[in-house]
Amino acid sequence: MVGVLEEGQLVSCTVKNIVGTTVFVDIENNGEGTIITSEVAPGRIRNLRDYVVPNKKLVCKVLRISSNHLDLSLRRVTSKEKSEFLEKQQLEKNSIAILKVAVKDEEIINEIKKRGAYGFITLAREDESVLKILQKEDAEKLKKILSEKKEKEKEVKKEFKLVCLKPNGLIIIKKILNYPNIKYLAASKYSMVVKAKDFKKANHEADRIINEIESNAKKECCEFSLK
Known part of the structure; x- marks a missing residue:
């Protein structure tokens, strides 16, 4: 749903197709969006496909949200922003994978994902009391996994x-x-x-x-x- 996003937010998306001077993308868990040529890269673009092709993964910035449509920008995402976004995304995916190994209840996993799986795992390493929301068996299993899997620098x-x-x-x-x-x-x-x-x-x-x-x-x- 578009409503959960905000202008200026970074999103992960995949190029769906290119029609004329407009790039259509699928936004991860948030429907579709478009990128006009001037928001693909700075300067004059001779060949749009030098920058985007179908199925290419992109990190874009939300420019405008109107009704159920998203206008995105690729060129406004700095290399630093992209690097930090991808790092956070990978940490979140890794944390979800750990939860799925230890926790049987899918509803609890989804609830943790809404708040942020990486934040939950990070807090659980320091304060075991946050594991009270889990069943005792799952909590013990997660504690064991976290003790064996030390966080890399x-x-x-x-x-x-x-x-x-x-x-x-x-x-x-x-x-x-x-x-x-x-x-x-x-x-x-x-x-x-x-x-x-x-x-x-x-x-x-x-x-x-x-x-x-x-x-x-x-x-x-x-x-x-x-x-």
Whole structure:
């Protein structure tokens, strides 16, 4: 149902077909929507099928909701937003899979899904009292699964380019990149990996470091660009 969505919200969808300059998509659990050419990608598009083809999976942003129709945008979704959305989606799917192994009652699973399966599993790791909504046998089974399946650290990777043309440029770059999680790739290109138990925390820390590097690069008149 379209009513459960809001303007500005990200949605997962699949390209159904392309008619003229309009892309028709199936929105996961929310009917259909359309993307006009100007919302597919910035600039002039010569061939729409260079960007979208039938059955391609997309992450779009809800622009407008009118009656039972959704206008979507592909170009307004940033790479950061897409990455975070897909990460959350995968975490939710993994959490639902865990619930289905432990819990027999489908109605309880559906109720947990409405509130957020990942949030429930995360809370259950820290506070077993939330398992009271489950039958005793199911609760014990879920506790056992969670104790055996330790949550993996989330990883955020950033790539960037840093160039300093000063005579002591190498020394300046080493000073700017004084972080243990940065590696040299090639031709003034570097990569950085930040790990944390929570994806948001990892992403926040990665952004913080990148902002510091960019700020220090400007102070030293170095060229910085994020991939």
